[in-house]
Amino acid sequence: MGEAESMDHDEERLHRARKEMRREGLDALVCRLPHNVLMLSGYWPVLADSTVVLPLEGEPVLVVPGDEEPLAHAGWVGDIRTFKPVTLLKLSDSISETAPILRDVAHDLSLTGARIGYEGGPDSMPAGYGEVIAPLPYIEEMYRRGFGGAELADATETLRRLRQVKTAREIERIRLAHEIATFGIAAAREVIRPGLRESELAATMYGAIVGKGTGYGGGGRVGAYTFAMSGPNGSRAHLQFQQTTDPAIERGDFVLAHINSYADGYWTDVTRTFVVGQPDDQQREMYTAVLDGLKAGLGAIRHGRRAAEVDRAARSVLQERGYGEEFKHGLGHGVGFKGIYHSGAPVLHPKSADALQAGMVHNVETGIYTDDQGIRIADVVVVREAGT
Numbered sequence: 001m002g003e004a005e006s007m008d009h010d011e012e013r014l015h016r017a018r019k020e021m022r023r024e025g026l027d028a029l030v031c032r033l034p035h036n037v038l039m040l041s042g043y044w045p046v047l048a049d050s051t052v053v054l055p056l057e058g059e060p061v062l063v064v065p066g067d068e069e070p071l072a073h074a075g076w077v078g079d080i081r082t083f084k085p086v087t088l089l090k091l092s093d094s095i096s097e098t099a100p101i102l103r104d105v106a107h108d109l110s111l112t113g114a115r116i117g118y119e120g121g122p123d124s125m126p127a128g129y130g131e132v133i134a135p136l137p138y139i140e141e142m143y144r145r146g147f148g149g150a151e152l153a154d155a156t157e158t159l160r161r162l163r164q165v166k167t168a169r170e171i172e173r174i175r176l177a178h179e180i181a182t183f184g185i186a187a188a189r190e191v192i193r194p195g196l197r198e199s200e201l202a203a204t205m206y207g208a209i210v211g212k213g214t215g216y217g218g219g220g221r222v223g224a225y226t227f228a229m230s231g232p233n234g235s236r237a238h239l240q241f242q243q244t245t246d247p248a249i250e251r252g253d254f255v256l257a258h259i260n261s262y263a264d265g266y267w268t269d270v271t272r273t274f275v276v277g278q279p280d281d282q283q284r285e286m287y288t289a290v291l292d293g294l295k296a297g298l299g300a301i302r303h304g305r306r307a308a309e310v311d312r313a314a315r316s317v318l319q320e321r322g323y324g325e326e327f328k329h330g331l332g333h334g335v336g337f338k339g340i341y342h343s344g345a346p347v348l349h350p351k352s353a354d355a356l357q358a359g360m361v362h363n364v365e366t367g368i369y370t371d372d373q374g375i376r377i378a379d380v381v382v383v384r385e386a387g388t
Helices: 002-006 011-024 034-041 066-072 094-108 136-147 156-164 168-191 198-213 281-300 307-320
Strands: 028-031 051-055 061-065 079-083 115-118 151-154 222-230 254-263 270-275 361-369 374-382
Touching: 011 028, 011 034, 011 051, 011 156, 011 168, 028 034, 028 156, 034 051, 034 156, 051 094, 061 066, 061 094, 066 079, 079 094, 094 136, 115 136, 136 151, 168 198, 168 222, 168 254, 168 270, 168 361, 168 374, 198 222, 198 254, 254 374, 270 281, 281 307, 281 361, 281 374, 307 361
Parallel strands: 028 115, 061 079, 115 151
Antiparallel strands: 028 051, 051 061, 222 254, 254 270, 270 374, 361 374
């Protein structure tokens, strides 16, 4: 295998993928969404123009833009084939450039007439730099041109199942992203003061993450989405998206510092809440309720336990303290290949049918949101046989 032999091979991931492929009767998987390419190759595409082909037998192949070839070598695939869709001598696109390369791959891997799984259903991907992907019909046409008489099978659910349970290697990468998030939290703690604007606080967290996180622990492409929400803006932090606004932070405000950081394609989801100045009695009571609810949820996590039961353990604490109506969202969702992924299993929610499995990575977030303020604590955990 040459160069790939010295790379950080994730044999656990490849074994799981091929087990699913055998179960589904697939001769190969072909993926283009960056998080799926990352899962099957260890390489996180920049422009969403890369394709990975994982055969049931034999070594995987990557087809990548020439400019990304150095990044592709960070994964474990040794067979990397490149193209240049745009040069000074021609204008083209990744679809037309990739199709003929896939014909060669199909020949080399004996995939003519095979059954190939691909991303045929609705899915999404983390929003990062340059990640724009062609509509599905164009991708399907590229595969038809590339793989000739192969049967294309929708493997969307197969890939989702694979992403739900992380390997030991992936867990360590997510742990790195989480450590990098702490740089932003520490920076927020140092600068929060009356008069500082939310936007300035969010920028400070982002700068600390990129400045200290790049290269930390071997991380290459490091970044984050950072949000600061104080006072009434914090009361809206239960919505499915976060939004930093411009007003200055005032003394006595709760200030939510929310971070979705990533390191080489692995994501995290962290929130801490600060008080500017000394908290009053009500704020102490609210914070204690949120923290105790979080601890109860963490204590309920076990392999095989229903996600709804874990949500109930945390939610009951807030209900007992009189804040049940103010805890306005589920307890958590899957994290790792994405950060904000409300439908990513396991979904910890009162109506969830999911069951926890060892190796799942998800956040746990308890919060109280009144009409004029909000508070949340969120962390990321990995499910183990005996707990977190």
